[in-house]
Amino acid sequence: MTTTENPTPRKARSMQVxxxxxxxxxxxxxxxxxxxxxxxxxxxxxxxxxPPTPSR
Structure with missing residues (x-):
């Protein structure tokens, strides 16, 4: 990546993963x-x- 490219925002990358x-x-x-x-x-x-929270 060069300095002129914008990095992918963390939240967007996290959603992709x-x-x-x-x-x-x-x-x-x-x-x-x-x-x-x-x-x-x-x-x-x-x-x-x-995910739904587990019930006890």
Missing amino acids: RSAAARASIKLREYDNKPVPQWLRDVAAGKDSA
């Missing part, structure tokens, strides 16, 4: 014939979503 990880997770779940939660599909689509 989360989306890629979610897509990989979806592929693995589909391969194993396991259900895929909607929140995971939302993250893969680039929507800012968080």
Whole structure:
């Protein structure tokens, strides 16, 4: 990268990484014939979503 190029903002890069990880997770779940939660599909689509909090 040169000094004239703008670096990718951290938040945008972070979302790209989360989306890629979610897509990989979806592929693995589909391969194993396991259900895929909607929140995971939302993250893969680039929507800012968080997994549900576990209840005790």
